[in-house]
Amino acid sequence: MCTVAIVGNGPSDLIPDLRSFTEPVDTWIGADRGALTLAENGIRPDYAVGDFDSITSEEKAFVQGQADLFRMYPSEKDKTDLEIALDQAYALNPEMIYLFGVTGGRLDHELINVQLLFQMMDRGIQGVIMDWQNRLEIMSPGRYEVYHDNRYPSISFVPFSDRVEGLTLDGFYYPLTEASVAWGSTLCISNKLISNYGTFSHHKGILLLIKSNDE
Numbered sequence: 571m572c573t574v575a576i577v578g579n580g581p582s583d584l585i586p587d588l589r590s591f592t593e594p595v596d597t598w599i600g601a602d603r604g605a606l607t608l609a610e611n612g613i614r615p616d617y618a619v620g621d622f623d624s625i626t627s628e629e630k631a632f633v634q635g636q637a638d639l640f641r642m643y644p645s646e647k648d649k650t651d652l653e654i655a656l657d658q659a660y661a662l663n664p665e666m667i668y669l670f671g672v673t674g675g676r677l678d679h680e681l682i683n684v685q686l687l688f689q690m691m692d693r694g695i696q697g698v699i700m701d702w703q704n705r706l707e708i709m710s711p712g713r714y715e716v717y718h719d720n721r722y723p724s725i726s727f728v729p730f731s732d733r734v735e736g737l738t739l740d741g742f743y744y745p746l747t748e749a750s751v752a753w754g755s756t757l758c759i760s761n762k763l764i765s766n767y768g769t770f771s772h773h774k775g776i777l778l779l780i781k782s783n784d785e
Contacts, residue, residue, distance in 0.1 A: 742762065
């Protein structure tokens with residue numbers, strides 16, 4: 571299983587300890603300032619891509635010396651730095667992509683970054699957005715297992731389509747059976763598992779699975 575991690579340009583104080591992911595991650599990609607974040611955390615970027623307009627010339631030289639491959643793009647372009655990093659990731663045919671440093675900061679960037687999960691799902695890739703407080707995935711219809719994680723004990727289900735049909739939650743404090751949940755509904759916010767293990771399923775619509783903590 572090929573796993574790629576991309577570090578974006580988001581606030582560094584929201585990024586979890588990247589070194590704790592070095593074992594499951596095969597390839598590290600830094601998008602713009604994310605490449606600097608990787609290098610500063612002692613992780614050598616396999617790829618550093620973007621326009622690098624958010625770092626100084628000295629920082630850029632440092633990244634160039636650290637990255638196995640450094641590719642600079644013009645600041646005026648049709649794709650964001652994160653999309654460029656994703657194109658590089660897709661070329662590696664991964665089964666899973668972690669996105670760090672893509673939350674916080676500008677809301678327009680954060681919202682479109684969440685939507686990029688749909689693009690990954692459409693390619694058959696499991697995409698995960700992570701920061702120190704949240705773990706976010708997008709789920710197509712099916713049945714899934716979910717396990718308790720002390721880092722993210724709160725679990726929410728948010729419709730990412732106009733309606734999610736047949737949502738069933740087993741092993742949760744607030745269970746559901748064949749529920750219909752519309753876009754904008756708060757029905758499935760702030761749930762939790764009653765043991766170490768539970769399942770959820772739905773048969774129509776796209777669902778966001780968000781694990782969080784309140785710290």
